[in-house]
Amino acid sequence: MMRPLVLIVIAELFGTSLWFCGAMAAPELGRLWELSPTARGGLLTAVQLGFIAGTLLLSLSGLADRFPAHRIFALGCFAGAASNAALLLCESLPTALLCRFAVGLCLAGIYPLGMKLVIAWAPTSAGTALGWLIGALVIGSSTPYLLRGLTDAIDWQWAVGGASVLAVIGGVMIATLGSGHVADGGGRLGLGKVLAAFRVPAFRRSAFAYFGHMWEVYAFWALVPFYIEMIWHEADNAFAYRATFAVMGIGAFGCVFGGWWSRRIGSERVATFALAASGAMCAASPLLALLPATVAFALLLFWSIAAASDSPQFSAISAKACPPGTVGSALAVQNGIGFLLSVFAIHLVADMRSSLESHIGWLLLPGPLLGLIAWNRRRSCQPAAQVLKLR
Numbered sequence: 001m002m003r004p005l006v007l008i009v010i011a012e013l014f015g016t017s018l019w020f021c022g023a024m025a026a027p028e029l030g031r032l033w034e035l036s037p038t039a040r041g042g043l044l045t046a047v048q049l050g051f052i053a054g055t056l057l058l059s060l061s062g063l064a065d066r067f068p069a070h071r072i073f074a075l076g077c078f079a080g081a082a083s084n085a086a087l088l089l090c091e092s093l094p095t096a097l098l099c100r101f102a103v104g105l106c107l108a109g110i111y112p113l114g115m116k117l118v119i120a121w122a123p124t125s126a127g128t129a130l131g132w133l134i135g136a137l138v139i140g141s142s143t144p145y146l147l148r149g150l151t152d153a154i155d156w157q158w159a160v161g162g163a164s165v166l167a168v169i170g171g172v173m174i175a176t177l178g179s180g181h182v183a184d185g186g187g188r189l190g191l192g193k194v195l196a197a198f199r200v201p202a203f204r205r206s207a208f209a210y211f212g213h214m215w216e217v218y219a220f221w222a223l224v225p226f227y228i229e230m231i232w233h234e235a236d237n238a239f240a241y242r243a244t245f246a247v248m249g250i251g252a253f254g255c256v257f258g259g260w261w262s263r264r265i266g267s268e269r270v271a272t273f274a275l276a277a278s279g280a281m282c283a284a285s286p287l288l289a290l291l292p293a294t295v296a297f298a299l300l301l302f303w304s305i306a307a308a309s310d311s312p313q314f315s316a317i318s319a320k321a322c323p324p325g326t327v328g329s330a331l332a333v334q335n336g337i338g339f340l341l342s343v344f345a346i347h348l349v350a351d352m353r354s355s356l357e358s359h360i361g362w363l364l365l366p367g368p369l370l371g372l373i374a375w376n377r378r379r380s381c382q383p384a385a386q387v388l389k390l391r
Helices: 002-018 021-033 037-060 069-089 093-107 111-121 123-149 156-175 191-199 201-231 237-249 251-265 267-289 293-320 324-364 366-375
Strands: none
Touching: 002 069, 002 093, 002 111, 002 123, 002 156, 021 037, 021 069, 021 093, 021 123, 021 156, 037 093, 037 111, 037 201, 037 324, 069 093, 069 111, 069 156, 111 123, 111 293, 111 324, 123 156, 123 237, 123 251, 123 293, 191 201, 191 324, 201 237, 201 267, 201 293, 201 324, 201 366, 237 251, 237 293, 251 267, 251 293, 267 293, 267 324, 267 366, 293 324, 324 366
16 A cells, blocks of 8 residues: 555656746746746646646546546656757747646646546545645645756756756656555446536635635745845845755645654644635735745745645545545536636736745635635534535
8 A cells, every 4th residue: 555655646746846947937037038927827837737737638638537547647747748858949938828828738637637546546545645745746846946946057948957857857756556455437428427526515615715826836836936036135046045944845744744844733723724824925925025034934834834734635525525536526617617727816916026035925814714704613523424415
């Protein structure tokens, strides 16, 4: 049981290293192509939009529950590595956005299907297992910054190429793994049956709270380089990349710790604490510009832990609320809607960053607040999977 989970987690880390390659390279590409801040932000939102399109394709076609999850995962790694490497050949923003969109499509076969795999292999400890998996996603997403920060001599092209190599390795690792102890579905689910999961009160509350989390988390990660520059005005590039990796990557600790903690106090309480803590950091974020650098950096680390740690718990709760034959598709729809919200949040902070400066974090606050409002109605929810009967 342990070996499959370790393979899935490592493969997730390697596969999702593709996610922020465009954002990492945005400063250099922005200068080369004379891009505005909004256009630079498009290198990340293109991935989000591709991910949304991919999750909709997988869920509404039933592919996420019709074919073996490990094969879709491996295909996503291989195709994503090629699409990511194609960024090295781009000579203009439109072609770069197309490549990043293709990467997002492929990531839709990695992230939601990775969740389905760990739930299948560890059905009795989904919260803990998903904590490790999404922790791997967090570290994987920040890996381009680590590759870039190893030394001042490493150019962005080497970091992009390194991420593609990692994705290929992840695909090879997962290709021979079975799909676990849950059988794949036998046919097309259709829009009505997938969206019917939202009639389950437990799934609906968890999904809506997850949407609030998603408004904040990716926009926060997009702002981390801005906060590092605000804290350390004269830091060299390599240090700034390493600091960015540290802030983003430490969210993995929050995911793993939250999974461990959920076995003692329950996923519901862990998710509530994380949403409240990240919301408090959004509200207090202007103070980061006034505090000593080490204190401000410590608060950034705490913010990252809080912002990431509720995601595995919401995913575990949502998975338990779904009938077994719709887990992959329902989680893909939940992810897709959440990532659509993240697109708006990322563009909003990119547009408003220069005018709001240290107060930019206030734009993220509605996510945790509205998520808490939705989540605090969970006690009225009926037990999940028994409420929904597919027709």
